[in-house]
Amino acid sequence: MCEQERVHIVFVCLGNICRSPLAEGIANALYTQAPNTPSLEFSSAGTSGFHNGDPIDARSIAIARENGIDIAHYTSKQVSPYTHSDVDLFVAMDRSNLAALKAMGFESHKIVLLGDFGLGGAEVPDPYYGGADGFKKVYAMLQNGIADLLGRFKR
Template sequence: MLLFSVDRSPMKRISILFVCMGNICRSPLAEGIFGHLVAEAGLTGGFMIDSAGTGGWHEGEPPDRRSIATAKSHSIDISGQRARRIRPRDFRDFDLILAMDRDNLAALEKSAPHGANIHLFGDAALGTGEDITDPYYGGPDGFELVYTRLLTGCCRLLETLGVERASCSGNTSSVR
């Protein structure tokens, strides 16, 4: 069952914004994973992918070193990303905004104009309704778990958007 819709006309780029609290752990990983999968599928020109945070504590900073290390261990480089806070124009500029957890979803819904296409990542990408837990206060295992859930969701999201990928099985070795 499709929980969201985006304009998939041939000439339209699909724009997706991944959102967590500070834009240094989960959403940069999601942006990196989805961008990697899109590039692997040869569809870079068909997508605009970005990430943001509901808070601005880390604006201008690179992702958390543990997110960078986790992505790097799967051959994805997110070190060039910089944290930013969600902007009012994001609600207009992005076809789909995916919040990593219910707290961020609620924060987005409070500031979004009517009709913004905002969903919980766990609903739209995973179909489970789960929150992607913030690994910030834990160790490397938490970041790897987040990576695995994001990979599974990003693969399913790409398939939902009409991209067939044989290597998108949720297996973490598929992007190493």
């Protein structure tokens, strides 16, 4: 992947209101601190349209803000073969989203589980129905997994 001029990475969760927009924000923040990394572009989307066009969950915004990242302007969007045909890598938060991406017809070699990057294969749990502690745990997992993922792109 590193031979390309730009690599487009999309983080994917179910509704694109908690995990994947937080992952996008973390990736952008870590990327600005990553020397010797090729041109990377990050975005996020959900496999469902439950929240399409909705603002990001306030708890994701809060944990991001606590860590110096602003994702307040993000809005939820659904992944689609029509709007995501230029994607080089889909990074799924859990195995259900991984399977959904494959069922949508995306090429298997372009789909990975974030948990396979420094997280021992763990799924990033959906914190939606939990409290602030769940969002803190998810933030830490995302930060570790994304740091490992970005490390794979260094020249």
